[in-house]
Amino acid sequence: MKTLIRQSIRTGITFGIVQVFFILIAFNTMIGIMLAKVSGIKNPGEIPAPKFLIAYTILMGLWVGIAALSKKKSLPAGQKLVAGFTASLISAILVGLLEIGMTAILVNKIFIRDFLTVLSFDFIKATLFGLTPSMGILVTIGCILLGSLVGVGLNILSNLHAVQEHWKKDLAFIKNISEKVQYSIHGKYHLIWQIVGISLLAVAVILIPMKWGSYWNYVFGTVGLYVILGLGLNIIVGLSGQLVLGYIAFFAIGAYTMALLNAPEPHNLMWGFWPALLLGVVLSALSGLLLGLPIMRLRGDYLAIVTLGFGEIIRILLKSDVLTNFTGGPRGIQNIHGPSLFGKPFNSEVDFVYLIIAGVILASFVYNRLQQSRTGRAWLAIREDETVARASGVDTIKYKLLALAIGAAFAGLAGGIYASRNQFTGPDEHALMASINVLSLIIVGGMGNIPGTILGAFTLKGLPEILREFANFRLLAFGALLVFMMLSRPEGLIPSHRPKYSKPKETAADLQKKEVPHDK
Amino acid sequence: MNDPSSLPLTPKGKNNLQTNTNNAVKKIQSIQNSKFMKLLRPILGVVVSLYIVFRLYQVLVVQHEYGPDTWTRLLISGLIIGGVYALIAIGYTLVYGILFMINFAHGEVMMFGAYAGLYSFWAFKIIPVAGNPPTNFLNAYPILAIILAFLIGMTVSATLGYFLEKIAYRPLRKAPRLVPLISAIGASIFLQNAAMLLFSPQLRDVTNPEILRRGAGWTIVVNGSNVVLPYTGVFTFVLSILLLVGLYILVRKSKLGRAMRATALDKKTAALMGVDVDSTISRTFIISGALAGAAGVMWGLHNGLVYYFVGFIPGIKAFTAAVLGGIGNIPGAMVGGLVLGIVESMGPAALGIDFQLKDVLSFLILIFVLTFRPSGLLGEVLSEEKV
Amino acid sequence: MKAMKFLAVFMVLALLLAACGQAAATEAPAATEAPAATEAAATEAPAASGAPEACADALGCAVFAAGDVIKIGMGAPMTGGNASYGIDISQGATIAMTDAGNIDGWTFALDAQDDGGTAEGGAAVANKFVADPAIVAVAGHIFSGATAAAMPIYEKVGIPMLSPSATNPALTTTGSTVFNRIAFTDLNQGNNAADYIFNTLKVKKLAVLHDGSDYGKGLADIVAAQFVKDGGEVVIEQAITPGETDYTAVLSTVASKTPDAVYFGGYTAEGAVLVNQMKTTGLDKAIFFGCDGTYGEDFLTRTGANGEGAYASIAPASPDSEAKTKFNAAYLEKFGKEAGSLSPYTWAGYDAAAALAAAVKQVAVVADGKLYVPRAALVAAVRGLTNYVGLSGTFSCQSNGECNVDKPQFVVVKDGKWTNAQ
Structure with a gap:
């Protein structure tokens, strides 16, 4: 448990720093604008509406939540919740600290843009969602926590681990088929396959650029x-x-x-x-x-x-x-x-x-x-x-x-x-x-x-x-x-x-064994 | 060298040259000295040397274009820039000596140091100090301000170097050799653009304290005309040399230095002897980052201009300097840096060619030197058997 | 079988890209109607059925439904070593879009795309713009290389260009109908500057430096040739490597020739460094003479006392018109920097975008609740620009696309300010 919390804190700090960095390069407004465009607004302007920034913050929280559990495959749900919550809380606190600093800049009307170029007053207001500073900070922290809880919930519900296993099986299956196909290609149908495949590709190559x-x-x-x-x-x-x-x-x-x-x-x-x-x-x-x-x-x-x-x-x-x-x-x-x-x-x-x-x-x-x-x-x-x-x-x-x-x-x-x-x-x-x-x-x-x-x-x-x-x-x-x-x-x-210049049946391990004498 | 990462372009798990390294090297050399090469190189050498002598004679004796005053100025400028190159080159050499990888993002580490210095000086300028007339921290306590700015710049760069290694290079230690190089290139692009977005693409001016005003200096009279020895230049040069000597002593005498040398020679054996390899590598990055940071702050003080691209050209030049001196070799990096600086400033004038071509000249010198000494001017100490 | 494998990978990726392309095409808000067999038209079938009466244009019209935005494109280096130019000019142009207002409710927007300043990027951006039917005109490109590669692509579909800063003289000699520029022409500026240095400043020995760019070198070559023609002596001509911050070596060799003045073709970044380092390299008595690339507030802050007495030649403009003051305030408010501190082309960027918007307003037609912008008419309208008063000068386009051919005005730094020189 202790190591789990320590790991989560470390994840939280990393993601907190990443999020602070994102805000300082105005990545949040950029994503906000993209979200606005996706939702059908044609000219969202330089700074998007608060709801899109809230959506961005929730997405960030979701990311933290998923990342905090990414390497923990089989934990009981309670521990997952603790890990996700700790990580997102830490990163939310870091973002909150940044916003407190930004509030101080806003309130005292300090011109900081010579140092950090994106921190205009409009931008700070937008980052606080147009609310009062304390409300804005609370909403930010709330959004990150909410997002991460969603992430943890997704993780628990879908049991990503099982999904991964499933995928692996599928992949193995596909690989198997493709090997068989390849074998048949190399086998007696070799020439026919080659002709069919190449002619299909040739037709595609000729047609696609026109489209x-x-x-x-x-x-x-x-x-x-x-x-x-x-x-x-x-x-x-x-x-x-x-x-x-x-x-x-x-x-x-x-x-x-x-x-x-x-x-x-x-x-x-x-x-x-x-x-x-x-x-x-x-x-x-x-x-x-x-x-x-x-x-x-x-x-x-x-x-x-x-x-x-x-x-x-x-x-x-x-x-x-x-x-x-x-x-x-x-x-x-x-x-x-x-x-x-x-x-x-x-x-x-x-x-x-x-x-x-x-x-x-x-x-x-x-x-x-x-x-x-x-x-x-x-x-x-x-x-x-x-x-x-x-x-x-x-x-x-x-x-x-x-x-x-x-x-x-x-x-x-x-x-x-x-x-x-x-x-x-x-x-x-x-x-x-x-x-x-x-x-x-x-x-x-x-x-x-x-x-x-x-x-x-x-x-x-x-x-x-x-x-x-x-x-x-x-x-x-x-x-x-x-x-x-x-x-x-x-x-x-x-x-x-x-x-492989030798017989095709030989595996990689065999090859390596054979190579050992050359090393000396 | 039995570490897989030290072999060029070798896939994972494949070793060679485990024993008889020296014999193999000798063998390579004897093989490489085929008849053709044996003939080619001396001819090339004689032709190039004759041409250089001829040009020098023409410019110095026949045309007699520049007086001793100009030569003094060129020498001063070359020494100053050479000192900074040497300082950055050390970073490449240290990392190369241990990991055999080119830390392509090193110039960007220096750039962040330069920004830290720039912002520190600006902040010191804002802090008021009472007095008659009222002044600011920067000019009231200039020496303290300079020391603080250097400490801040070196800390920022050292931190950056540490995290760079931890995030972008450490997971790749066992990967084929070119992989960390590409990772470093990615990191370099990332850091450049991060600085552009954080600090805006504007070119910024460093505010120097009054005692180190740019454009001021001691005046010496050479051949009847005044040659200015700029304060910032002298400061830069002296500090570079001090840092280089300090580093040399650190690597030669201290426990950490011994650990670094051991790791450079053989990581596995070093680990068996109780050297913590990971932490040694981390510390190497911290040291090279700190030196790059100092170089960045100096660059700002002397040249006065900082922007997000400021690390790129010095980075390439310093890399050239490190190879010229023999990469992996600390005195080599110093010599390489100074030689490169002097070639850049005096070379075009001495050969009577356009200053636009100074980079052509320095790269030609590099090719020339490497043709005769394939591992650089001083490069037998660490590198020969590895590349 | 390797060949099969690689072809398969090739095609899968091709299909992926095709899918992206399709998505981009459907996203576009407006449709182009173009009877001519242009490639942009191929992506969209003619849309509005009642169009012909509203749009009778040889190259077709850009059609905007209610709520669509009229886009003005800009190809500029937004990343890499020259990003400050691209970012600055696009920021200036953004303000022009706000100031341009609207046509019966249709507003303007700037679509600034990164071309890296290279031909490869320029052609990519141009191809992207011609595939977007909402782009009616392009304020750019910024660098000559990108412009040269982009020109033929716009030429095919009839998108007019108005570059604020591409100065390569060859650009207007290819007979392009779409390319225009408000950048100050080198020939005019260089010849007049050389005459001024020789006749008014009474300089007999001139050193000529340039930064190796097509702009700087073009100017410097012209100045050197004209100065010799006037009877003066060019004692040394040297190129410096741009982007560096230590030019003491080259200045020392210049000093050994004891010139009376140093002419520099290039930009403020290097110009200011040169001025500062001239003081320590024995050139403290020589006059520094710059060009419109070294003019600007930034030169003053960067050189301080060293800059006193430095000259520059600039396009004649009312130095501080009301519009300019307003723009400077808006720029500072919006981007947190003094206008002109990122590049000397802020105002030209504004002018190019604003002039294009004015031309669009001139030719646009509203019918059936839709806005039609006839393309060929727009090309002609941009070429026909006459006496357009901008922030950086007054522009009248000639038949080859040169819009800024006035004689330069000379300014000198006096008491820390740019003032008109006699």
Whole structure:
């Protein structure tokens, strides 16, 4: 009992701090406005009506209540009640203390906004639900307690534990079926299944972009480009195990090649899309080789910082006065002409989505073939242990350079399409954060496999678009989600399985046993 | 190194290089020195060195653009910024030395320290002190105010560092190596935006006490022209060096320092020897956070500008400095920071290139150094066998 | 079988997104009627049956039922290193929406979306706006890169733009019909500033600095060229890295050339630091000459005594009109900051949004209890803006979309205040 209460107090303090933080960044009014919009009010203004803020507070209480019991599966109802009540009381007291402070600011008319920018008098009044301060604080505490009691009640009534067990069974069942299906796919119906599945998917791929508005086509296209980038970086990081942080530099080389060859300014060369794309890919691959030559001795974090530096060097040079006449300097290059195929120019997002889907399929195909080839096994050997790989006769430098060049070529492909789709490219498009985004997406999705990369690209580029409703809070939520995802799924959303080159019946445990001798 | 987290990109539970580490390292080096590389590097080295000498000769002797007064000014500016870089770089190095992870959110820890310093100075300015004429706490007791501001800034940053480790990194200690890095990136994005929402995106000015007024300083005469040695700059430099020396002594002599070094070498054995690994790691984060906080307050005092993005560039630079000196190595971080600061301020002038390209120069120097010394200037002590 | 697996994941996610897209489309409050085959129209079938008499427009009309809100879009960096510009300009524009009042009960609202200042974000936001039939015009975008990528997308459906701050000269050379800007043009400002420095201030040796942005570099290049043409000497031209707070190194090299004045193209953040650090690097006697990016109250508070005698060139405006005072008070009241303390473009943001609202009022038609905003007429109305008196100047749009081409006015800091210079 004592430990239970201690744990609940700790939960209460954590959630109290989180709630205080939410109020100090005006998260409550933002959620209030969203609630108001959902309930049909079209222009709720800057500060929503009190009832929506009350709803927000109850929701917060509900969260505390559920969170306080999240890890306590089988407790008697009375103890659950005690735990939930303690946690919510503590957090309510913390919020209440904040509101007392806010009241003091309001009563004494202190201008505190230089320090904490959201605390305007209107905001404080709204946070107190437009009531007198003491009433407002009481209502807040009441709402949090009420919400948490609802949460505890839900927990007791539904017996979440049992539900979870049930779910697990269901999942196991589904898994079983899918394994059977897979078996049958691998089995005698192999070819038929493959043809049916692929043709169904192909029809869907062709039809769906037509149904979307241009916005979702654009978002989908961006995701597709990042899938190509992700696959390229996956060859470098996921397969051959070299941590590269300046990957976007290769993307920039592809984009600028396209831009310089296909825009009226600064050079008016007008080579056309396809030759420029090809040249961009080749140049990116070459730059990958050139960068790789002097730094092949480096490993791990040293390689990371050197490639980070390379990315920054490319960006600064593109922007600098030295190259202004050649690259357009900070202004970037505008009016890049798009591709045309069999005389039909690409001029809508739908056309580009098809182009990007084609690029994704090409990239996945190449990735897949490489992974399963002799080269892929060599990379794997290097990733697992470079010394051993070398000792087994793998030419590590050659394969590492190859990985860098092929990965860079993928980025060049994505960059070329990107520049002609936006009809613009500038140095600030290729900043460090873009490299970090690509790295994050392959790790969030699960390193070294194609479905993971696709899921990661959707998470990293699709999620911020879905989070648009959060306005200023968009990246805050994104950062928190990134941490949360890593904590809950450190292996990525779709973990990679070690490729099995031996008999399919062997389990993972057997494999590990076998590997032990190599460790010594 | 038998901790799985210390191996690059290795899945859970897979060990290598357990024994014969040194032999393996030697083997790697001998293998890496293939004919091609053997030829390439000296050629590269000679070409680059010749070019640098040629440029230096041209700028210093032929063109003779800048007098000794300019060089003195550049040196002063480089030393000051280098000191701050060194202080932040120590944070990266300490954490890296123990956990082998890049604490990407370290710049944001510094940013919160800078905000704490900024707000402390503002608050001290508001507190009235009776006197003739009536003054405020900041100018009545400037030394006390500065000490308090530093304590507040260091406390805030140390607390932040502690919770950062506890929430975002500790659960991932056994995960593959890149996972904590992404978690750190997420934390960095979160903290940046949290500061923007809490304190508004406005750029803020630090109110310095009168004795450390920005823009004032001792004047020395070099080559017939006045060179100002700014008070804030001297203060920043001296304090950075003091803190660095203090830290060095702490790590070398104290019990905690011994525990840190033991943990860095081998966590399992350290735990067997009675070192509380978790608490040692926590304390490491507290120390690196406190140093970043001090750097933040100094940054505010000297440059006068604080906003939510203020930690980003120094963070990247300090990381570069840490690698330049040899990551995981404390004197290396100091040397790396100072070298980077001086290269940034004197390099473009010495080579006669545009100041816009100073970051290009510093990264090129980094690549150059790492090509010849793959583990940094002083980097054999902790890192070679791990990466 | 990997290929199958990945395609399956791809499609499931695609369907999910499609579902989101559908949801967003149905949420939209108003319908667009567009005879032209635009993509926005594809999401909604023509709605009101009695429309043709009220709406006879080549690009169709935005239709608002009773209680709907007329939305003005804005693409601005709301997160990341340049967020202060986006947040500030959108806050200024929000006040314009309140001040714009209503058309027979239909009120205005600002829909500010984060574009990060990049082309990728700009195109995403533009595609989002064209899919929302309630957006009639866009006050933006804020940064030139985002604007360049967004322009062709608005062009297709006929949504007029009025940017408060995208200064890249190339933007108005592409022949776009929808893009207009009230940002002060570089060429005009730069040439006049160089003449003023040479002729009036009698400066013979000028150092030119810029922050490497398209705005700062554009201005600095023009000033340097014109100053040389006038017969002066540009002793050094250097770019600084924006976002830093220590420029003593670059200033020291500038000082070694002993210029009489330092011209800086860029923003207050870096400009104020430069002014402060000029005092300790041997440039204490040189005149600091800024541009409209360094003008503002914030420059004064940040430089204090060091800023005394600094010049700036600004768009000619009645410095403290009644409307401006009212706006400043409203801004302080609402956002807790002095107007102009986040960026120099607050007032321009207000002007852009207010001018767009005025143009909407001009062309909107009420019929059958619905409000119709004809799109092509609105595009023409924005381009036809003449003698619109705003807070930051008086605007008349030319045929290429430049709306602010007056000669600049020069101001100098005297006793801690910006005053008109002779």
